[in-house]
Amino acid sequence: MYALHKMRERGLKTQAIEAGGGVGGTWYWNRYPGARCDVMTIDYSYSFSNEIQQEWTWTERFCSQSEILEYANYVARKLDLFRDIKFDTRASSVEYDDAKRRWRIETEQGDVYDAKYCILSTGPLSVPKGVDIPGADDFQGELYLSARWPHEKVELDGKRIGVIGTGSSGVQIVSVVAHQASHLHVFQRTPSFSLPMRNAKMDPEYVAQIKKHYPAMREVTRMTFSGGTRPASSRPLFSVPVDERNAMLEEAWKTAGHNLLGIFSDLLLYKEANDVVADFVRGKIGEIVKDPDVAEKLKPKSEPIFARRPCLDTNYYEVFNKDNVTLVDCLSTPIERITPRGVIVAGEEIELDVIIAATGFDALTGALLSIDIKGKQGASLKEKWAEGARSYLGMAIQGFPNLFTTAAVNGPSALANFILLNEQNVNWINDLLDYMDANGFDTVEATEEAENKWLDRIALLASRSLMPKANTWYTGTNIPGKPRTFPMYAGGLGRYTEDCQLVAQNGYEGFDFYSEASPEAEAELAEEEAS
Structure with missing residues (x-):
């Protein structure tokens, strides 16, 4: 929701696609008895608009699913987001066109989108694990x-x-x-x-x-x-x-x-x-x-x-x-x-x-890997991540230009207040696009060296923490065959924010920039616009 709002503020033509039938993410899907946020709701809310902060009043210290969903809808109406969201629509493939230097997004519903930038805000806990117990399909009662x-x-x-x-x-x-x-x-x-x-x-x-x-x-x-x-x-x-x-x-x-x-x-x-x-x-x-x-x-x-x-x-x-x-x-x-x-x-x-x-999720990487994502020269994200997730800052992936992820696996992700982390990520991506516009760049891509150094930093922070000691969805051990790693940034939201700020202050160190699309792509785009 915030990414859509922020990219529209830039004057970009935008389209959000959402598998659910409404806004709210986890609060749209998880309506079970007792569903309630375990972050205080004065924190679990948008901070970018003081007008929204002043207008909305929470009723409880830890609010229920229904109230958080009501808040999400209030924000979507306030920002007029609904007109640019297509609901009940799930991405099936996201593929980079090397000639055009653009992304082609196809959905299970048959839609096709062509985009210069692609932002994946799929969430770390959005693919349920399901019931992997023999006989589950035979149960004649109610199974939820x-x-x-x-x-x-x-x-x-x-x-x-x-x-x-x-x-x-x-x-x-x-x-x-x-x-x-x-x-x-x-x-x-x-x-x-x-x-x-x-x-x-x-x-x-x-x-x-x-x-x-x-x-x-x-x-x-x-x-x-x-x-x-x-x-x-x-x-x-x-x-x-x-x-x-x-x-x-x-x-x-x-x-x-x-x-x-x-x-x-x-x-x-x-x-x-x-x-x-x-x-x-x-x-x-x-x-x-x-x-x-x-x-x-x-x-x-x-x-x-x-x-x-x-x-x-x-x-x-x-x-x-x-x-x-x-x-x-x-x-x-x-x-x-x-x-x-x-x-x-x-x-x-x-x-x-x-x-x-209540059997949990294919956490952190499940949502991204459920989509057929292919970068430059048809490189598969599933193959790149076969031994574990790899990205730079948890927002950019080497070999996948102009593609960004928010609140994703190699950032603080599920360890931080999700709303503020999403805001930080979107703001940082927006600033990166400002830098590109100011310098005449069309394409940005993380370097392999930067990705490797970032993974080393994640591993160092994890080694100082007790969190990797447990067999949990943090480490992927709840999914048979999934690589056992601790792929999240364990240094906290504040330190992570400082790391991201330092990259920006150093001229977006760790990124390669390109100034123009290929002549073939320019000609093809001109032909498409003419038709």
């Missing part, structure tokens, strides 16, 4: 994917429900449907650390203060690690006395669980510090869940806290005290298959009316 939830109301009250998966979506779903189901079975393979969201209605005086200081607040948050207003301390954990440290942990737990990430500076750097916070959260799980065996199964033990995407919840662990909720530990007793009537575990059939699959 959390990432493709129906737009009409789904009636769940009084039904026997099974939820497969306990990542962010699964945790949110379980917290709600436990109160609707006659009986709920939660099929958990890898437990997640989940922290209390502590959601609340927005106080009018607080909203007024936020709006008064929004511009200054945004300047600060753009340069933080996460791109949000949560605490970010410079104190190492072991520099704080034990009693004071414990009090800080308790306070963070009481106010909002996401504060736990920022109260010490070294939680993602040193295992010993990480263990202290992980043990604290495991202790809280043990306090909340009455059955000791269930509590132990809910405690993550194999990976550092925050190395897997942390979840925020509303009374998630509490629902396991309900008589109608059963936890199925799929590490010790995996799902064998799905039957017409339910699920078989340890040789026994659990009969279900509804299965909800």
Whole structure:
């Protein structure tokens, strides 16, 4: 949405194509029970227009899917974006024409577009993994994917429900449907650390203060690690006395669980510090869940806290005290298959009316690789990325001129506030186009050397972090056969922004520029325009 707005401001002829039937991205598709943003909504909103910031008022600290979708539609109407978006349209191929030095985009619906610039804003979590369990097609009850939830109301009250998966979506779903189901079975393979969201209605005086200081607040948050207003301390954990440290942990737990990430500076750097916070959260799980065996199964033990995407919840662990909720530990007793009537575990059939699959995504690269993208001389992006994603700054790819990606795999991506990261990327691309116009350049392409150096930087930052230690969608281990790498920029949004600014200040170091299209292309374009 912001890319469309910004490119239109340049006076470019623009066209956006969108697979969904409306704006909103993840908030268009993910309508499951309990769907809610786990970034505070005062942060998870556009900052480029103070008029929009002043006009729109959020109702909750962490807003629901429906309110965020309403906001996306409000912005689209405000900026008159709908006239340049074609919905229910999915790109099937994006191919570079070497002679014309232009991109040819074809869609599954039969449209063909010819573009000088192509921006891929496909998102890191937009291709659902699906249900890769034998017998899924045989189930005669209702089967829903959390990432493709129906737009009409789904009636769940009084039904026997099974939820497969306990990542962010699964945790949110379980917290709600436990109160609707006659009986709920939660099929958990890898437990997640989940922290209390502590959601609340927005106080009018607080909203007024936020709006008064929004511009200054945004300047600060753009340069933080996460791109949000949560605490970010410079104190190492072991520099704080034990009693004071414990009090800080308790306070963070009481106010909002996401504060736990920022109260010490070294939680993602040193295992010993990480263990202290992980043990604290495991202790809280043990306090909340009455059955000791269930509590132990809910405690993550194999990976550092925050190395897997942390979840925020509303009374998630509490629902396991309900008589109608059963936890199925799929590490010790995996799902064998799905039957017409339910699920078989340890040789026994659990009969279900509804299965909800919160099974995750082919993350980070899945959306881009689902399109047949070919660069210069027909080079395939799938082949280029066969051993892992490669780009420069997470925005440009060597061998793919005038093609840009936003919030993509080799940037901070899913580690940062997605809205501010998208804005930063689009603004940076726009400035690059300004530079090209000012210098008479028609084409820009990242160099192989720059791409290699950027990947070295990503690897160096990852090596200093505990995040690559976990087997998660961060590293691609949830998809069989996918290369195991940690392809995201682990230095935080602020440092990433500084790196991008330095490239621009150095005359867009790492890019090759070309001044004109080939004579053949000029002649062909002139002929097309004449006809």
